[in-house]
Amino acid sequence: xxxxxxxxxxxxxxxxxxxxxxxxxxxxxxxxxxxxxxxxxxxxxxxxxxxxxxxxxxxxxxxxxxxxxxxxxxxxxxxxxxxxxxxxxxxxxxxxxxxxxxxxxxxxxxxxxxxxxxxxxxxxxxxxxxxxxxxxxxxxxxxxxxxxxxxxxxxxxxxxxxxxxxxxxxxxxxxxxxxxxxxx
Amino acid sequence: xxxxxxxxxxxxxxxxxxxxxxxxxxxxxxxxxxxxxxxxxxxxxxxxxxxxxxxxxxxxxxxxxxxxxxxxxxxxxxxxxxxxxxxxxxxxxxxxxxxxxxxxxxxxxxxxxxxxxxxxxxxxxxxxxxxxxxxxxxxxxxxxxxxxxxxxxxxxxxxxxxxxxxxxxxxxxxxxxxxxxxxxxxxxxxxxxxxxxxxxxxxxxxxxxxxxxxxxxxxxxxxxxxxxxxxxxxxxxxxxxxxxxxxxxxxxxxxxxxxxxxxxxxxxxxxxxxxxxxxxxxxxxxxxxxxxxxxxxxxx
Numbered sequence: 001x002x003x004x005x006x007x008x009x010x011x012x013x014x015x016x017x018x019x020x021x022x023x024x025x026x027x028x029x030x031x032x033x034x035x036x037x038x039x040x041x042x043x044x045x046x047x048x049x050x051x052x053x054x055x056x057x058x059x060x061x062x063x064x065x066x067x068x069x070x071x072x073x074x075x076x077x078x079x080x081x082x083x084x085x086x087x088x089x090x091x092x093x094x095x096x097x098x099x100x101x102x103x104x105x106x107x108x109x110x111x112x113x114x115x116x117x118x119x120x121x122x123x124x125x126x127x128x129x130x131x132x133x134x135x136x137x138x139x140x141x142x143x144x145x146x147x148x149x150x151x152x153x154x155x156x157x158x159x160x161x162x163x164x165x166x167x168x169x170x171x172x173x174x175x176x177x178x179x180x181x182x183x184x
Numbered sequence: 185x186x187x188x189x190x191x192x193x194x195x196x197x198x199x200x201x202x203x204x205x206x207x208x209x210x211x212x213x214x215x216x217x218x219x220x221x222x223x224x225x226x227x228x229x230x231x232x233x234x235x236x237x238x239x240x241x242x243x244x245x246x247x248x249x250x251x252x253x254x255x256x257x258x259x260x261x262x263x264x265x266x267x268x269x270x271x272x273x274x275x276x277x278x279x280x281x282x283x284x285x286x287x288x289x290x291x292x293x294x295x296x297x298x299x300x301x302x303x304x305x306x307x308x309x310x311x312x313x314x315x316x317x318x319x320x321x322x323x324x325x326x327x328x329x330x331x332x333x334x335x336x337x338x339x340x341x342x343x344x345x346x347x348x349x350x351x352x353x354x355x356x357x358x359x360x361x362x363x364x365x366x367x368x369x370x371x372x373x374x375x376x377x378x379x380x381x382x383x384x385x386x387x388x389x390x391x392x393x394x395x396x397x398x399x400x401x402x403x404x405x406x407x408x409x410x411x412x413x414x415x416x417x418x419x420x421x422x423x424x425x426x427x428x429x430x431x432x433x434x435x436x437x438x439x440x441x442x443x444x445x446x447x448x449x450x451x452x453x454x455x456x457x458x459x460x461x462x463x464x465x466x467x468x469x470x471x472x473x474x475x476x477x478x479x480x481x482x483x484x
Binding site for chain 1: 188206208218224240241244358397430432472477
């Protein structure tokens with residue numbers, strides 16, 4: 001019995017130590033569209049993100065109204081005409097690092113990863129797969145990725161009048177600087 | 185002893201569950217619920233003639249060109265009013281989040297005008313609930329048309345008039361926004377003793393979105409003490425029209441019985457009457473330029 005208790009006790013400790021999750025509340029997600037007529041850039045510095053380094057699971061959540069633009073009118077159009085942010089306030093990503101074994105979380109360094117998961121924008125969910133990097137630093141983890149999305153895939157309709165001003169693909173940049181959260 | 189083993193086992197189970205727990209829950213637990221400010225209650229800083237709750241954000245310049253043609257009842261000879269034109273040009277700028285200012289010039293009585301709009305309350309939901317947006321507008325107008333009677337002593341101050349308004353607006357739904365606008369107009373000099381120096385009015389405005397880019401707007405001001413003597417009977421201004429937004433511009437096309445485009449003029453000096461065709465076709469064009477970019481690049 002004593003041995004069992006001891007075993008359970010240590011297993012508990014090991015699990016607690018291993019169940020390591022890292023989090024940020026001010027991650028960055030931005031998107032960029034370039035055409036000869038207009039450059040459009042939206043920046044959100046208040047993205048919440050979590051990564052579980054034992055399973056490789058990742059999740060992000062961005063409030064649509066936290067995307068800011070150089071021009072107030074663009075921001076208004078983004079919220080009112082395209083994203084309908086009063087109705088659909090959030091965009092969410094839930095996914096997983098598929099090559100978790102190639103990342104050594106105990107050693108500082110930059111590792112290439114592939115992330116697959118579900119990206120939900122404008123209430124439409126699409127599977128995406130993208131390459132990125134995980135940088136292990138002392139006291140934290142940085143994650144970076146760049147990928148492209150097509151607004152029409154998320155039922156975001158761009159009318160003919162402005163179609164020439166918005167690129168067919170939007171380039172999305174993700175920059176997360178995670179710090180550990182204590183396992184509960 | 186057994187109890188201890190059980191408790192360890194139990195904690196193991198909870199740990200295991202926690203590890204499987206959706207990461208989204210962690211995000212939800214760690215992000216405080218945000219204040220969700222209502223945006224785009226109206227498409228433009230004017231409902232039609234009068235101010236809406238909307239403001240220019242810091243660094244944004246609104247160039248406004250407004251026209252009122254003649255009255256529809258002026259007949260075929262004046263091409264139902266389109267031969268005549270009254271114009272008002274405006275430059276309006278956001279200084280801080282809560283303050284925008286504007287200057288303008290209209291050919292109606294060769295008037296210069298200036299205003300300041302203070303945003304006091306913003307409609308919001310979420311962590312902070314505020315049912316309405318509230319702004320205060322103060323404006324002054326300087327009439328530069330020559331005095332009719334040059335023989336008497338004419339003071340500079342006689343050309344001035346002042347307006348104070350409180351705007352209370354609520355975006356009821358995605359499609360419907362309403363606003364109430366108690367207004368006070370003071371005119372330093374009026375044509376006759378029968379004309380009031382102080383005018384009190386209550387404005388009401390609404391917009392209904394017909395599509396993402398087109399809305400139907402209506403605006404009415406009830407004037408409590410209009411001028412009633414026969415040669416200068418004034419009426420309550422009523423305006424109905426459309427806002428059409430095309431990317432960078434907002435076009436407002438409407439019919440109104442007022443020829444004045446500033447508060448002092450359309451509240452106190454509207455002489456057109458809807459029922460006998462004293463209606464003007466008019467439009468406002470708004471083009472917003474960004475003079476100061478307020479966004480910072482990410483700290484990557």
